[in-house]
Amino acid sequence: MSVVDVARWQFGITTVYHFIFVPLTIGLAPLVAGMQTAWVVTGKEHWKRLTKFFGKLFLINFALGVATGIVQEFQFGMGWSEYSRFVGDVFGAPLAMEALVAFFMESTFLGLWIFGWDRLPKKVHLACIWLVAIGVNASAYFIIAANSFMQHPVGAKYNPETGRAELHSIWEVITNVTTLAAFPHVVAGAFLTSGTFVAGIAGWWMVRRVRQSQQNGDTTHIDEARTMWRPVAKLGMWVIVFSAVALAITGDIQGKLMFKQQPMKMASAESLCHTETDPDFSVLTVGTHNNCDSVDHLIEVPYVLPFLAEGKIDGVTLQGVNDLQAEYNAKYGPGDYRPNLFVTYWTFRAMITWMAGSLLLVAAGLWVLRRGRVPDQKWFAWLSLLAIATPFLGNSAGWVFTEMGRQPWVVAPNPTGDPNIHMTVQQGVSGVSAGTILTSLIVFTLLYGILAIAWFYLMKRYVVEGPEPAPTDDDTPKMTGEPVEKLSFAY
Amino acid sequence: MSLQVFWFLLVAVLFIGYFVLEGFDYGVGMLMPIIGRKSEVKKRVVLNTIGPVWDGNEVWLLTAGGAMFAAFPEWYASLFSGFYLALLLILVGLIARACAIEWRSKINDDKWRRWCDVGIGLGSWIPALAWGLAFANIVHGVKLNEKRQIEGNLFDLLHPYALLGGLTTLLLFLLHGAIFISLKTGGEVRDDAQAIIRKIFVPTALVVAVFGIWTQLAYGNGWTWIPLVAAVIGLVIAGFAATQGRDGWAFTGTALTILAATALLFGSLFPNVLPSTIDAAYSLSVDGRDGTISASSTHYTLVVMSWVAVVMVPLVLCYQAWTYWVFRKRLTMEQIPAPIGLPLESAKK
Numbered sequence: 009m010s011v012v013d014v015a016r017w018q019f020g021i022t023t024v025y026h027f028i029f030v031p032l033t034i035g036l037a038p039l040v041a042g043m044q045t046a047w048v049v050t051g052k053e054h055w056k057r058l059t060k061f062f063g064k065l066f067l068i069n070f071a072l073g074v075a076t077g078i079v080q081e082f083q084f085g086m087g088w089s090e091y092s093r094f095v096g097d098v099f100g101a102p103l104a105m106e107a108l109v110a111f112f113m114e115s116t117f118l119g120l121w122i123f124g125w126d127r128l129p130k131k132v133h134l135a136c137i138w139l140v141a142i143g144v145n146a147s148a149y150f151i152i153a154a155n156s157f158m159q160h161p162v163g164a165k166y167n168p169e170t171g172r173a174e175l176h177s178i179w180e181v182i183t184n185v186t187t188l189a190a191f192p193h194v195v196a197g198a199f200l201t202s203g204t205f206v207a208g209i210a211g212w213w214m215v216r217r218v219r220q221s222q223q224n225g226d227t228t229h230i231d232e233a234r235t236m237w238r239p240v241a242k243l244g245m246w247v248i249v250f251s252a253v254a255l256a257i258t259g260d261i262q263g264k265l266m267f268k269q270q271p272m273k274m275a276s277a278e279s280l281c282h283t284e285t286d287p288d289f290s291v292l293t294v295g296t297h298n299n300c301d302s303v304d305h306l307i308e309v310p311y312v313l314p315f316l317a318e319g320k321i322d323g324v325t326l327q328g329v330n331d332l333q334a335e336y337n338a339k340y341g342p343g344d345y346r347p348n349l350f351v352t353y354w355t356f357r358a359m360i361t362w363m364a365g366s367l368l369l370v371a372a373g374l375w376v377l378r379r380g381r382v383p384d385q386k387w388f389a390w391l392s393l394l395a396i397a398t399p400f401l402g403n404s405a406g407w408v409f410t411e412m413g414r415q416p417w418v419v420a421p422n423p424t425g426d427p428n429i430h431m432t433v434q435q436g437v438s439g440v441s442a443g444t445i446l447t448s449l450i451v452f453t454l455l456y457g458i459l460a461i462a463w464f465y466l467m468k469r470y471v472v473e474g475p476e477p478a479p480t481d482d483d484t485p486k487m488t489g490e491p492v493e494k495l496s497f498a499y
Numbered sequence: 500m501s502l503q504v505f506w507f508l509l510v511a512v513l514f515i516g517y518f519v520l521e522g523f524d525y526g527v528g529m530l531m532p533i534i535g536r537k538s539e540v541k542k543r544v545v546l547n548t549i550g551p552v553w554d555g556n557e558v559w560l561l562t563a564g565g566a567m568f569a570a571f572p573e574w575y576a577s578l579f580s581g582f583y584l585a586l587l588l589i590l591v592g593l594i595a596r597a598c599a600i601e602w603r604s605k606i607n608d609d610k611w612r613r614w615c616d617v618g619i620g621l622g623s624w625i626p627a628l629a630w631g632l633a634f635a636n637i638v639h640g641v642k643l644n645e646k647r648q649i650e651g652n653l654f655d656l657l658h659p660y661a662l663l664g665g666l667t668t669l670l671l672f673l674l675h676g677a678i679f680i681s682l683k684t685g686g687e688v689r690d691d692a693q694a695i696i697r698k699i700f701v702p703t704a705l706v707v708a709v710f711g712i713w714t715q716l717a718y719g720n721g722w723t724w725i726p727l728v729a730a731v732i733g734l735v736i737a738g739f740a741a742t743q744g745r746d747g748w749a750f751t752g753t754a755l756t757i758l759a760a761t762a763l764l765f766g767s768l769f770p771n772v773l774p775s776t777i778d779a780a781y782s783l784s785v786d787g788r789d790g791t792i793s794a795s796s797t798h799y800t801l802v803v804m805s806w807v808a809v810v811m812v813p814l815v816l817c818y819q820a821w822t823y824w825v826f827r828k829r830l831t832m833e834q835i836p837a838p839i840g841l842p843l844e845s846a847k848k
Contacts, residue, residue, distance in 0.1 A: 071601030074554065075594040081564045082586055085579030093647075096572020097796045101804060104565035108811040111558045116819055119551035127825055167797075172572075175796075178803045438580040439648045448587045455591060459598055466605055469841050494836040498547045499604045 011442045012434050015087040018449040020411070022079055024404050025456050029073040029463075031403050034148055034195065035202025036066045037141035039247065041134070043240070048134050053478055054236035061475035062206065063137075067122065068466045072459060074115070079452065081107075087445060091418050091436030098164045098175045099154055102182065106150035114143030126496040148198075149191050156186035158419050159410070160269045166428035173419070173429045186269065189262040190410075196254035197406065199247055201399040204366040207244025209471055210237045211373060211383070211392030218384040233382045236475075245373050248366045255363065260316065267317040267326070270420055272336070273413035275329045276349045277356040278313060279305070282328040289313040290353075300330055300349070340421070340430070347415040355409035362405060365398025502801040503786040503793075506570035507772070509808055511765040513566055517559035518630070518668075519757050524553045526676010528596065528623025532616055534680070534691045539612070540832045541688050546600070546619070547835070548683040551826050553600060555819055557593070569804050573647060573783050573794035574772045581641060581649025582633060585656060589629050596622020607840035627672045628665045632656060634764050635664025635710075638718050643775035643782065647792065650777075660713060667710040670703040671760070675753040678737065682746035685829040696741050696749075704734050707756065711763060718767035726766060730759035 040062050047055035081103070084092045092099070120128065121136040128136070157164075163180030164173045175181065214237040221230035267274045275281075278290055281300035289312035290305050314324035327335075329346055336345040372391055376383035414420045421430035438445075527549050535542025549556075567575040579586055599618025603611075639660055642650040677699065680692040708731065715727045737752025768774070772794050775781035780790050787793030795801065 067601060068605065071598050075597040078557075078561065078593050078597070079590050081561050082579055082590065084568065085564075085575045086583050086586060087580075089576035089580035089648075092568065092572055092576040096568055096575060097800050100565065100567075100569030100572055100575070100796065101800055104562070104569035104804060105807055107558060107562035107565040108807060108815070111561055112555065112811075112815045112819070115558050116552075116555035116815075116822055119554055120822055120825065123551040123826065175800045175803070178800075438576075438583075439646065440580055440583050444583050447584070451587060451591060455594060459594070462598070462602065466602060469606070473841055493834070495547070495830075495834050496836075498543055498835050499550050499600060 011440070011445060012437045014442050014445040014449055015437045016433060018087060018445055018452065019083060020408075021449070022076065022083065022452055022456070023411075024407065025460070026073070026076040026080060027403060027407055028400055028460075029069050029076065030148075031194075031198035031201040031399070032069050032205060033066070033073045034144050034198035035200070035247075036062065036069070036205065037137070037144050038199075039202050039206055039243070040066050041137040041141045042243075044134055044137055048130055054232075057475040057478060058236065058240055061470075064470055065467060067118075068463065068470065070118065072463050075459070076456065086448075087438050087440075088418070088436050089438040091431060093172065094431055094436065095157070095164075095173050095419060098157055098161075098173055098181060101175065101178060102150045102154040102157075106147050106154075110143045110147030110150060114140050114147065117143065123495075123497055145195060148194060149187075150182075152191045152194060153182050153184060153187045156184045156190055157181055158417075159190075159414055160184060160186040160265075161419055161422050161425055161429045164426065164429055166426050168428075173426075186265060189258060189265055192254060193258035193262055196251045196258055197399065197403050199251035200255060200363070200366055201403060203244045203247030203251055204369060204395055204399050205244070207241050207248060207369055207373060208392040208396035210241035210244060211369070212389045212471075213237050213474060214241060215383055215385065215389035215392075218382050219386075222384065230382065234380075238377065238382055241373060242377065245370045245377075248370045252363060252367060252370075259360075263316050264319065269423065270414060271327050271423075272329065272332045272345060273347065273352065273410075274317070275327060275332060276347050276352040277409065277413065278326075279349055279353050280313075280326060280328045281330050283325065283331040284328065285325045286310075286314050286322050287326055289316070300328075343416070343432070345416060347413050352409055352413045355405045355412070358405035359402050359409055362398045362402030365395045365402075369395035501786060502798060502805060503570075503795045504770075505805065506566070506795070506801055507765070507769060507785045509812075510563060510566050510570065511762065512812075513559055513563035514765070515758050515761045517556075517563055518672075518761050519754050520552075520556035520559060521626075522668075522672040522675045522753075522757050523679035524549050524556055524676070525623040525627040525672045526674070527680060528619045528676075529627065529673055530676050530680060530692070530695065531619060533695070534688060538832075540835050541691070542616075543604075543835050544684055544688045544830050544832055545680055546603070547830055548680055552819075552822060554597075555822065557597075566804075566808075570796055570801060571772055571783075571785070571794040572796060573792065577643060577647050577649060577773055577783060577794075578637070581643070582636075582656070584653045585629055585633060589626050592622040592625035592629075594622075595619075604838065605840050606843055607838040608843040611840075611843060624669075628669045631668030632661050632665035634668075634761075635661040635714075637773060638714065638764050638767050640774035640776040640782075642777055643773060644777055645781055647781070647783070660717070663706070663710050663713065667706050667760070670699065670706050671753070671757060674699055674703045674737070675750075675757060678741065678746065678749045678753050681741075682750050683829060685831045687832060688830075693741070693744070700738050700741065704738065707734060707760065711760065714763055714767055719763070720767070723763050723766040726759040726762040730756045730763060733757075733759060 040059055043055050043062065044059040046052070047059055117136045117139040121133065121140060124133050124136060161173065162184050163175060163177040165176050167174045214233045217229040217233035217237065221227060263274070278287070280287055288308035288310045291307040291309060311321040313326065314321055317326055318324045329349070333345055337343065369391060372388060376385060376388050416432045416434065417430060418433045418436040419429060419431040421427065527545055531542055531545045534545050564575070595618035599615040599622065603615035603619070636656050639658070642655065644650055674696065677692050677695045681689050681696065684692065711727050711730055715723055719727070733752045733755030735752070737749045737756065740748035740752055770786070770788055771782050771784045771791065773783040782791040783794040784791040785793070786795055
């Protein structure tokens, strides 16, 4: 394997791995903050139990998100030093802002939240988790602004003397239209993930509790299902509904942008090989798909694609992969400018299809929960558990599509921007040996593999264990100023 | 003062923040198995001295990295690709440490805790040694060629001056950590920490002094005598205060030493950011003076980033200081609650 191949695999593996945990963090922080707010406002004890329960899962997840995030901060310099030189003037700014504005905030206030249950006044403690929630979303904004610059460079000029892309408007970079579309899409995906996570776990627990009550012939468990799990399940389901709508809208906006900004990405997502007017939307194709010769469209739907591209049903001409390839050859010199057609085609479909998991959960959930009911159906417990995994898969598929769709570029040329700002992955990789990167690739993959197993084991154990039993006295007594017997939490 | 110089100072400040704050975190991580070798409760007291703050402390490193990328992309690119395997080691340590600290108490099982202790150990010993090694190499200069790439391999980084640098940060962080534990705990754990301070103080002071003087004589300039003297004064304060049981002063002393030692390194480096031992013309510097290569971003980028930094850094300092204030009380073994982790195997239903 060449240096660029190993470096791409490494960046891909570490980033996909990072983004397993990130959406759950982004989406769950506001939900936990919401649950704690519900407790502070209503004083209902079960909201506190839920805050602590989902808070524990949040922290298990947060640790791995942080750990894998550290690598990303340095990997640009390690594996992609030529790229870092070329765009550092522009790309470094959002990265440094992310650390200064968001990382400090989330990590510091998370520490206060974890250890501050009996040290801080109730409302200050609540403010801490909200600051964490704002911090994790702010960091997403900055890093997506950085990524969007690679997809659609704006706000920069090429300096032929230094051979670098130089920032000329930070405002343009952070209000890049690509960022404005991608950020809400990613956040909606994160909320879909956390909504499904919360609804799925609550759904499973409801069935479990109801069945326990039926077996024991008592009502304590069914009461818990009704008073505690049911409201939080509905909360999760409504989050799913809102985020699914937001995903569809923002996804459509993003798609329309991509047809304009990165036509090659969309052409390959559709396996559209030749420029056509009003092409059909491809639902299913067969073939090896790595090139246009083997593409065979089996099922196609008319009108959909023109609508996706420009919002009308006819009179839309879309460029095909082969024609774009010829055009790029003339513009940027000889080379292969086509992404992997198989991956872009299928990840685009997978991203959309995986959303069905969450939607199925909502549809079934709203039915079994109708008019105050608590479910006891085993199939619903299974569906709840299985649905939890689907948004994670959808998120990964979406990012793989976005990132592999811009290949072979690491900075894709902006059709209406400075024509000199573009770079291929080949040009962006570091001058280190393939063996060096292969070493780190193996090390990261093994380490991440072990940590993923531990993460899954911990999540599963804590979900199955459930919340701590309701306490006999109402509240953690505040003892600030007096000698505290035991800490409320210690590692 | 030009913006390039301002940003060089700011990167130095971020690394000072990182070393002063994570210095004791690494010390705590290294000392945890030593102080707690016979008692799990002691181990937990030691670990919990940094419980609420270690994550925020670590962000100083991420911010320093981000600041280098934004203000000196050439430095960021050459350094991190050139020190690839060394950085990989640090990253592995930091990953293991983050998960181990957060997950250690989640499962109530000796084997589980032993593995987490391995992670905390790796993540404390490796960076404590490696950062000194790395910075000594940066000050000493590396084989930076005309393509702005560092030649050679991991073993080229292991010359006597660099090894002494690694030993210096290792011992200094160990001492800093022991003093921090003494400051933050009461009872037996504090006694143990003070016993360790007594044992390691003299060797640490000697190594730091030799490294400091070597740095000054080989790479220093007129004004870097000031941080060198300040570092020594810090050590004297720390040593004297520690024998008197004045933990706050002792901590101030080692904090001053770390601050001054970092300032000495950055001062000796200036105006270069990465000197080349092949040819001075290949060296990267803050603004390309004396025929070197400028590592900096454009003026506009530096202006933008300066505004962000001028607003955010004081704010961060305020709320981090407040965090330390909230958790200012000493910890004792009596305050540690019983383990709340789940058993390794779930109970049979």
